[in-house]
Each structure stands twice: as C-alpha cells, then as structure tokens.
Amino acid sequence: MRLPGRLSAAIAVLTDVETRKRPVSEALKAWGIANRFAGAGDRAAIGNLVYDALRRRASHAALMADDSPRALVLAVAVRDWGQDPAALNDSFAGDDHAPEPFTTEELARVVGQLSDDTPGHVLADVPQWLAPSLERAFGDNWIAEGEAMAGRPSLDLRTNTLKAQPERVLKSLARFDPVPTAISPVGVTMPAGSGDARTPNVTTDEGYLKGWFEVQDQGSQIVSALAGATPGEQLLDLCAGAGGKSLALAATMANKGQIFAYDSDRNRLAPIYDRLKRNGVRNVQVRAPLPDALADLVGKIDRVVIDAPCTGTGTWRRRPDTKWKLSPELLAQRVAEQSALLAEGQRFLKPGGTLVYITCSILPEENDDQIAAFLAAHPGFASRDLLPLWQSAFGQPAPAGVATAGGGIALTPRLTGTDGFYLNAMVAPQ
Template sequence: MRLGGRLQAAIEILDDIETRKRPASDALKDWGLAHRFAGAGDRAVIGNIVYDVLRRKLSIAWRMDSADARDIAYGALLSDAEMSAEGIVAALADDKFAPAPLDADRLAAWESRDLAAAPDHVRADVPEWCAPHLEALFGADWVREGAALAARPPVDLRVNTLKASRAKVLKELARAGAGEAPLLPGAVRVPPLRALGRHPNVQAEPAFQKGWFEVQDLGSQIAARVAAVEPGQQVLDYCAGAGGKTLALAAEMENRGQIHAFDAEKPRLAPIFERLKRAGVRNTQVHANPEDLTPLEAQMDVVLTDAPCTGSGTWRRRPDAKWRLSPQQLERRETEQREVLDAAKRYVKPGGRLVYVTCSLFASENNLQIEAFLRNNADYSEVDARPLWQAAAPAGEATPVFPSHGMVLSPERTSTDGFYISVLQRAG
C-alpha cells in the first residue's frame, strides 16, 4: 500500500472508533482482518496515524479548525509524521486509493493558527472535565504535563537479572536502537518513533524468547523497586494481572522466598504462566480464587496492590481511553480501589508493608484514597515517600511530585508513564 491507501484506512478506522465508541485496538484489529492484503508495514503506519490523532485530537482539530476525521488525519501527517503540505501532495499524487485532498481553508488554518492561543485543555490535549484533576496535582505545570501525556512513548524493557545483564541485552538489541534507560541500572529503552517509522518487534528477538528481558514501562519497574522486597520474604501481588510486577519482584528476590500472584479476573491472569516459565521464575504460586488466599492472612511481609484505575497515566499508550473516560467511570474505579485496599490489608502481617499502586494521575484515586485508608486503619502509617524514591531510582536527577501522601511519576517529570505509589506500614 502507498501512503494514500494507508491514510484512507486510518480515516475509516477513526470514523469507526468515533461512531461506535470502541477501543482503537479493536477497530485496528477488525480492519486488519477485513483487509488481509495489508502487510505489517502497512498496519504499522496506519496504526501510527490513528494513535497520533487520538493523542493530539484536540490540538490538531483546533489548528485545523475542524474535527472531521479526514482533516485531523492530515493534521497528524503534518505534525507527528513530520511531513510538509507539499510532501503530502507529492506522496498522494496518482494514488487512486488516497482520500480527497486537504481543503485549502483547512491548510490555511493549520499554517496560521498558533496553538499558544488555544484553551488550556486543548493545548494539554485532555478532556475538559479532566483538567481540574491535572491542575490539582501539577499546579501551573499541568498543561505541559498533559501535553507530555500526548507524546509518542518509548518502548521500555526490564532486564531479567535472573538470566542476563543490561550489557548483554543491549548487545543483543543494538540493531533495534536500544540504549540505557534513565533512573534504573537494569532498564533498557527503545526511543519513541519518528515520522512514519515503526518500532522493532522486540518480542520476536531470541533474547526475549530466552527470557532475558520483559517489556515493562519504567514507571512500573520503579513501582516494583519501591516495594523493596528482599530474598526470602513472603510477598503477595494482589491484582497481579498478566504478571509484569510479579516477574520484577521475583528478580528482586533472586528467586528466593515466596510470591503469591493473585487476580480475580482469570483472562487477565492467563499470560502469567508462560511468562514465569520463560523468565525462569521458580518462587511464585498463581491464584485465581480468593479462597486460596485464606491461609495467607496476616502472613505477608509485603502486599503489593496494583489497583484498578482510570489509567490516566497511560494515555500515551492508550490515548483512546482518555476520550472514553467519564466522571461516572472514575467514581466506579474509586469504589473498586477502596474495596481492593480493604481486601488486601488482611494479608499484611504485623510489621509488614502494604504497597498501593495505580497508573492514574487523579488525586481521588491516589493520595485521597490513602488519606481515607489511614483515617480508618489506625494500625497503619505511611512510609515517607522521598527516601523511598531516592533508594529506588538513584541513577538520575528526576523528581516526582510528592502530594499529601505517596509519590506521582509522570512523562514530563520522570520520563515514565504516570504512576502513583504509596507504601504503608502496619504496626508490629
């Protein structure tokens, strides 16, 4: 496929997402199934255009003075694909599958409008109702923080120290453009895409199949480090999902002690078995039934809860989610978080720690949840987040936000996805 056909496909997919209010991944998958002639390169470029539009939907539409899918898809080529208007015309010339050309008035708007004059939530590329949440956390920097959440993300890898070193992984992935990630000595990063390029499929590398590394955002890796588990301890990864943090905890514990990985949603938990095997993890038991955890009550040195949340910290990777999010969904997540904390605390032994993690940037899901928990659980106190950060991420100068409780990581401040982390200590 030439660029014209790829652009037209992206426009159709964007219309599908908007009309049916469905996840971008589902719309892209269905388009691929219906157009099997499209190769991997075609699907990569189409996906880039779709995700670029979704990340910057408001700012591109404002500059185009149009929210039409065709116009903002062209806008994505002019911005993130780093193409000029003349270059686009040349690339689409004589392509019978190309969409109609960009209207002259749309191009004139693009070239004349200064984004600095746009409303704050447009410059930040966030739903207007979310703006007060970001401003409450970041203060005067909230627009810049929102814009960073609309940038293309890198691919972060966690070196599995049970099997390899960072130097060994970097050597294997040199051709993929991998380099050292900031902050952590065991992290590797493939930089964000440029223009219409595509990320290398690192999971097809022999090194991945051998279990030398896992794909895991740097913020998630830091959350596992902040948990400060030690070899020989008893640990529960509550809400373990596919097991990313479980694997990180196992490496920190050097395969010694015992990790219990639990998630009530069996489909989310299913990938963990193959991941544990590939990584060479031997100290983990997997549980899908809450009844299995009864013997663990008041026995765990550390309980890590990666609570269900709005995912506002992951908008770089799942930008469609920010346009589907509603205040009602936020309220449901807050209720679920309270339930998770109340359930998880029963497994912490006297003197043990409860680690609360979300990939959200909203205070109502983060420090306000901890505030309420401490108010209702007098046998818990919070561990100061600042020395925890310094111990977990000693390899850089980045500084998270420290709200009333815990710490908040973000793309702008720590070059990670958005994460909230708080560590609570139960009285001995």
Template sequence: MQPAARLAAAIEILDEAIGSARRGGAAADVLLARYFRSRRYAGSKDRAAVRAHVYAVLRHMAHDAPSGRAALIAYATAQEPALLELFGAGGHAPAALTPDETAAAANASCHWLPSWLEDRLKRRFTDNWPAQRDGLTGRAPLDLRVNTLKTERDRAAAVLANEGVETEILRFSANGLRADAGTPIEKTDAFAAGLVEVQDLSSQLMIELAGARPGETVIDLCAGAGGKTLGFAASMRNQGRIIAFDIDPARLERMTPRLERAGVSIVEQRALRPGALDALAGQAECVAIDAPCTGTGTWRRNPEARLRLSEDRLAAITAVQDDVLEQGSALVKPGGRLVYAVCSLLPDEAEDRADAFAQRHPEFRLVDYRTRLEASGLPETVALRPEYLAVAPASHGCDGFFVAVYERLC
C-alpha cells in the same frame, strides 16, 4: 499502497477507533489488526505507516472530534502540514479539503480534554500543565527489565547488541535498559531465553519500592499477566512465596509462559473470588496493589483511553480502589508492607485514595519513598505530598504512575 492511500486507510480506522472508544468497545490496536487481516495486499511498510498515522492522531486529537477525517486534518494542520497535500490527490486519496474543514482544524487543539478532566490534572501540575500535557502526547520508549535470575544488565545488553538491538542504560533503574520505540523485542533470542522483559521504568520503580526479599510471602493482589510478579520474583531470587491474584483468570493464564521463560517457580496463580483471601489474613510481609484505574498515565501507549473516560466512570473506579485497599490491608502482617499503585496522574485515584486509607487505618505508617530510592538520582516527585512517588512523562521520561508505601505497625 501509495502515501495518499495510507492516509485514507488511517482515516477509516480512526473513524472506527473513535466510535469504539466512546462506546467502550475494542481498542485501536485490535481494530488495526482486524483491518489488515482482511487486506493482505498491505505490506509491512504500509501497516507501519498507517499505524503511525493512527496513533499520532489519537495522541493529539480533540476529545470531541466529530470524525477520523476531522481529527486527522486537525493533526496535520498543527503537526505535519505536508499531509494536507495528499487530500484530493486522486486515486485512493482522501477527498479534497473543504474551506469549512480548514477553518475547523485551526481550533481543534483547544479541546484536547474536557474541562472537568483538565481541571483535575491542573490540580497536580498547576503552571507546569502545558509541558506535562505535551509529554502525554509523545511516543513512549521501550523499556526493558533485565531478569537477574538469569543474567546481569551488561550481558543482556551485549546479547541484544549481537542481535542488532541497541540499548542504553535506563536511568534511575538498577536493572533497566531502554530501546527505541517499536523495536520488535519479542522476536529476539534474548527475550525468548527470558533475559529481558518489557516493563516501563515506572513499574520498575514500584518493584524497587516494594522491597520484596528472599523467603518472604508476597501477595500481588491485581497481578494481571504478571509483569510485576516477575519483578518481585527476581528481587526475591526465586526464594519464598508469591501469590498472584486477579479477577480475570484469562489474564492469569497469560502469566504462565512468562513464568516459565523467566525461570520463576515460586508463584501461585489464583482467581480473586469471594472468600479467596480469607485464609491469608495477616500472613504477608508484602502486599502489592497495582489497582484498576483510568490509565491516564499511559495515554502515550493507549491514547484513545481519553475518549473512554467520564466522571461517572472515575467515581466507579475510585470506589473499587478503596475496596481493593481494604482487602489488601487485611493481608499484611505486623511489620509488613502495603504498596498501593496506579498508572494514573489523577489525584482522585492517587493521593486522595492514599490519604483516605491512612485516615481509616492508623495502624499503618506512610513510608517516605525517598528512603528507598535515595541513591537512584530520580527527579523530584510530582506528587501533592513529598512522601509519595508520582512520576510523569515530561519530568521523568516514563509513564505516569503513583506509588504509596505503608508499613503495618500492629
């Protein structure tokens, strides 16, 4: 494929991705995979170039862009003017630009978010919002958590280097490495042997704050495919009991090969159904809740998620978060810990939920996150209260994430 043809393919995929996001349909990575399955003539370089165009545009586009073509023209105007020369280049190139398209592109970046959503993010970041917004439009790095059940960080880095994968120490993490974005880590022997797992720094910080210890009973209430479950098991040296719940059994099934690869044997996988938690009331030293959320902190990875979000959807999600917090709190024994986290930067899902929980439950005491991460050198939190941990791409170099830790007093 010629560069102009790659651009035309990106426009076609963007049209579908934008419409799908607004309808609540398939994600962009799914649509990209479908597109190339039916176009075997596209080589690996073609696929990589088209994918790069699609995700760059989705990260920067206006929330109300009328089409993939309009979104790409606006992106090229602001970020990569050389792409504009490919319009009207003949062959399989996109059609030539019109004067109206050129004029519209100049104002598109003013509408990156709807005002109701931007106002919520400004509540967190105030005058620093422009810099934080820029951080959310970048490309995320590839962070790895070294599996201490099998190796230590220096050895894992050496094994990866022998396979041609260069890494650096992941700052603020005791067991983290960072590689270049797009590194095919899943194809390495180090990954296959369970020496490393893909995990953003923000999630590694949550694992550290949870403080799971050998011999404890830990409940991972929204475990998904088990990324944090594996981290808890490593902290516990594979000693104790972890019960991993999720409402979707298919997600739990994806955890099984990961557990085997990591050498973890203390995890029980259970579907979260009515009554499933009853026998566990007051039984856990630690209950971790990585709650369902809008994912605003992961827009670098899932940029079209901006298009899926509405005020009604946010209200529905916060109601679920309150419910999950209630369920989880009942499982914590006196002296135990409750860890609430969301990969969101919206105070509605973060401080507002945590504050409301504390008001309902005086038997829980908020634990200042700094007492657990004081030696990490982590930059100051962007939370609305200094006791909470909130991190963001521009200030911490990781996904946007919020964590609150509580201790049960009685």
C-alpha cells in the same frame, strides 16, 4: 502503499472506531484483514497516524475547527509528521487511493496556530472535565504534563536478572539500537521514532524466548523496585493480572521467600504460568480465584502489593483512545474498587508489615486522595518516606516533583520520561 493511501486508510480506521465504538486495536486489525495487500510497514504507518490523531485530538480539532477523522489525520500529517501541505495536496492528484484534496480553508488552518485564548484542556489535549483534577495534581505544570502525555512512548524492557544482565540484552537487541534506561538499572529502551517508524518486535528475539527480558515500561520497573521487596519475605501480589510485577518482584527477591500471586479474574491471571516458567521464577505461588483462596494468609504477610485497577490515565501515550472514553462514572467506579482493595489488603499484613499501593493513573482521586481516605479510616498506618529508597535503588536522587503531598511517588512522561504511575507504601502498626 504511498502516503496518500495510508492517510485514507487512517481516516477509514478512525471512522470505524467512532461509528462502531470499538477499540483502535480491533479496528486496525479488522482493516488489516480486509486489506491483506498492505505490508507490515503500511500497517505500522497507518497505526501511527491513527494513534497520533487520538493523542492530540483536542488541539488538532481546535486548529482545524473540525473533529472529523479526515481533519485529524490531515493535521497529523502536517503538524506532527512535517509534511508540506501544498506538496501533499499535489500528491493527491491522480492517486485513486488518496483523500479528497485540501480545501482552501483546510490549507489555511493546518499551517496556522492556536489562538492565545485557547482553553487549557485543549492545549493539554485532555478531556475538559478532567482539567480541575490535573491542575490539582500538578499545579501550574498541568498543561505541560498533558502535552507530554500526548507524545509517543518508548519501548522499554526489564532485564530479568534471574537469567541475564542488561549488557546481554543490549547485545542481543543491538540491531534495534537499544540504550540503557535513565533511571532503572535493569532497564533497556528503544526511544520512539517519528512519522512512519515501526516499533521493534522484540518478542521473537532469542533473548525474549529464553527469558532474558520482559517488555515493561520503565515506570513500572521503578514502582516495582520502590515496592521495597527483600529476599526471604512473604509477599502477596493481590492484583497480579498477567504477572508483570510479580516477575519483577521475584527478580528483586532473587527467587528467595514467597510471592503469592492472586487475581480475582481468572482470564487476566492465565498468562502468568507460561511467563513464570520462561523467566525461571521459582518463588511465586499462584492462587486461583476460588472461595477462601487467601484465607490462610490473613495476618501472616510481610508486604501486600496492590496494583490497583484504575482509569489508566498514566498510559494515555499508549492507549490514547481511552482518554476520550473516560467518564466521571468510570472514575467513581474505580475509586470505589480501590478503596475496597485497600481495606481488604491490610487484613493480610503482619503487625509492622507494609501495604504498597500502585496505580497507573495521574489523577489525585485515585492516588493521594485514596491514601488520605485509607489513613483516616485505619489509624496507626503511616506512609513511608520513599526518597531514601529511591536513592539506594537507583543510585541517584529522585527528580524534583515526583514526591507528592500525600507521601507518595508520582511518575509522568514529563518528570521521569515514563508512563504515569503512582506508589505509596504504608506501614502497619506494630
């Protein structure tokens, strides 16, 4: 397919997403099934167009004075992909698969600039109702944080040190030009490409099949390290999901001690068994969601890790469609769930144990606010200073701005080149 046909396909996929209210991944898959003539490169390019349109939906729509799928995709082609609109218009002529030619107004708008009085939430490409929260979290930098969150993410891998070292992973994936991550000492990354660049499929690589590495954003690697797990201790991963952080913690603990991996959703937990085997992890005991599954652990655990369900605002680069679906009601639901999990998690700690709270959110309601409420309700707990641990774990001081007013660590694309994450480690009273 040529670019005009890809643009038309992206417009069709976005239209499907809007009219049928389904996730982008499902709409892209459905388009691929219905158009089997399209090759892998075509599907990747169409996906890039769709995701780029959603990443900067507010600013593209403001510039075009139109938020239709057509206006968004044309804006991506010119503003993000660097296409010359006149040349692009010429390529539409005589192409049966091309969109309708640019109108005179579209041609004028697509090369224009946003006005000086453009609202901050448009410049930041975030929902208007979230602007106060983001300004509270990041102060004068909130628009810059939003702009960074509207970029493309890199593909990051965590070396499984139970089986390999980063040098082996770099060699195994040399054809993709990987480089070490900037902060995580066990990370390998492939920076995002532009335009129709394809993301490497690393899960068919020999190294992945042998358990040398896992796909894991560098931010997730950082908070896993800052969880502070040590060999020999008893650790409860209370919201283990598919096991990504359990695997990282097991490697940190060198397969020594015991990790109890639990999740209330059996379906989320299902992939962990194959992943544990492939990674050579021996110190994880999976606890299925049964009545009293964790009753024997109350008051016996050194470290409880809560990778809490959240709005996922820190993953907007990867899932930009969720940015525009988020509602105040969903945020309130997540905050209530997090509060309940913190109250539940602290019951399992030994005196002096550590409660580690993690989200992939950039909203203060789910982060510092949540910790403040917990500390007020549980006298004797205190947040641990994480900056010395950062220095020892990564061999460098923490970047300016990552320490939060509430004693946590906040990662963002602008600050750390990662997805958005938050971590706070609270020590229980003796």
